[in-house]
Amino acid sequence: MATDIQELLEDSVLVQCRVNGAHVEEEIHPATSLLDFLREQLRLTGTHMGCMTGHCGACTVMIDGQITKSCITLAASVQRKKITTVEGLRNEDDSLHPVQQAFCEESGFQCGYCSPGMLLSTLELLRENPNPSDAEIRKALSGNLCRCTGYQSIVRAVRVASKLYSVDKDSVS
Amino acid sequence: MSLRLQYARPRDLDQTIGLLDGLSAGAMVIAGGQELMPHLNYGRISPSVFVDIGNLKELQGISATDEGISIGALTVHRDLQTNALINESLPLLAYAAAQIGGGRQVHNRGTIGGNIVAVHPLYDIIPALLVLEAQIEIVSAAGSRVSNLGDLLTDTSHQLGTHALLTRIVVPHPPQPHGWAYEKLKISDGCYASANAAAMVTLRPDGKLGAVRLTIGAVTEQTIDLTPALSDLVAEDPDADLNDTIAEVCKASIPEPLSDQQGHGEYRRAMASVVARRAVAAAVESARG
Incomplete structure (x- = not known):
């Protein structure tokens, strides 16, 4: 049977997904990146725009628990997925997530531009590997660039985060 | 960003092929987006349709x-x-x-x-x-x-x-046993290579080299397959000094090296020989178990 091409082509896309636990339903332009969708349409500006080429990692978010760079992810492709941004790390009582707490305690950020990505990359690492070595921490953060804090204090923050964070008590959706 | 861009998310392979067959050359297939999205973000591509195959x-x-x-x-x-x-x-x-x-x-x-x-x-x-x-x-x-x-x-x-x-x-199932190595010369962990080399080696029962397969990437526009040029290494003693042979073959195969943020062309040409030698040596060690 011949494919009805016109029936398959859409000028706009209805995206249905969960963002930080909340159901989201939005009409978007097909070329919209996940980054623009989050920042411009949902006003979740904690996810930062950096290079727009997938190098710097400032735009890191989680899709179904796996980190990805939202600037090089097509928003139309996240149908029925669970998206977690840095705003989703906040505990219900407004206290800091243990990974955020560790970054505060160890000065794991200075200007804070790379922090949303650093935090989510750290969270994925600790979910898989609760006690990472320094080499494993550096490998896990190799997709995140920092240009002011310095990586020493970030690695130290992840080390402390591994002590504060427990997968069993993880409230992030 | 192309304002006329349309989007299609076919449900299976048959529908995808039917769609691609009927679309104009401006259509592009997209999956993870890691290659196409940077180009889209910077206006270097303007597809008429994105065919999203992510769910096939x-x-x-x-x-x-x-x-x-x-x-x-x-x-x-x-x-x-x-x-x-x-x-x-x-x-x-x-x-x-x-x-x-x-x-x-x-x-x-x-x-x-x-x-x-x-x-x-x-x-x-x-x-x-x-x-x-x-x-x-x-x-x-x-x-x-x-x-x-x-x-x-x-x-x-x-x-x-x-x-x-x-x-x-x-x-194809590789010959067993075999040795392998991948050498990537890079500035830092998340970087592109300045030069890379992949090698696969088998050893004969007498310990001499059997098959030697070697490719060099990141130094020219296309990956170079040096396997045919290294056929002289078959039956050689892997402990003999093979460096000159590998270096000569590398040099001859790289007329126009890339020059970019990963390094100047002459440096890349020189480093191609280095990663090639390291890859073959490591593959031999790997083959010995």
Whole structure:
């Protein structure tokens, strides 16, 4: 049977997904990146725009628990997925997530531009590997660039985060 | 950003092929987005339609067949690194996938098929797949065909056109036992290579070299397969000084090295020999177990 091409082509896309636990339903332009969708349409500006080429990692978010760079992810492709941004790390009582707490305690950020990505990359690492070595921490953060804090204090923050964070008590959706 | 861009998300392979067959040349297939999205963000491409193949089940999964290990084109780099069958049968591919730049975020989302059709000189998958003599399955309205990956890479584009789809990669079962190595010279962990080399070696029962397969990436527009040029190494003592032979072959095969942020051309040419020698030596050690 011949494919009805016109029936398959859409000028706009209805995206249905969960963002930080909340159901989201939005009409978007097909070329919209996940980054623009989050920042411009949902006003979740904690996810930062950096290079727009997938190098710097400032735009890191989680899709179904796996980190990805939202600037090089097509928003139309996240149908029925669970998206977690840095705003989703906040505990219900407004206290800091243990990974955020560790970054505060160890000065794991200075200007804070790379922090949303650093935090989510750290969270994925600790979910898989609760006690990472320094080499494993550096490998896990190799997709995140920092240009002011310095990586020493970030690695130290992840080390402390591994002590504060427990997968069993993880409230992030 | 193209304001006229349309989007299609076909439900299966048949529908995808029908769609691609009927669309104009302005249509582009997108999966993980790791290759196309930077170009879209910077206005370097303006497709008329994005055909999103991210959900096609026919392009997923890794399995062993009589022909070899069959890898769906949508397999992400992370799965290549962690899949038990790949690690057991094709450890070179698992290791090369772990060296891809951009960090875990890219490994979670970038696909092997996208990496191939990008035909990017700095990517890590093609040098490993060429050493492993990979074949690719291509489906179009005219039917399905299998081609050597190397035959498809005679130019800087993938030559699939806009109506055909890369669906699977089939890697023949490598000879057992064999040694392998992937050497990537890079500035930092998440970076592209300044030069990389993939090698596979077998040793004869008398300890002499059997097959020597070697590819060099990231120094020219296309990955260079040095295997034919190294045929003289067969039956050589692997402990003999092979460096001069490898260096000569490398030098002769790189007339116009790339010059970019990963290094100046002359440096890249010199480093190609270095990674090539290291890769062969490491593969010999690996073959000895």
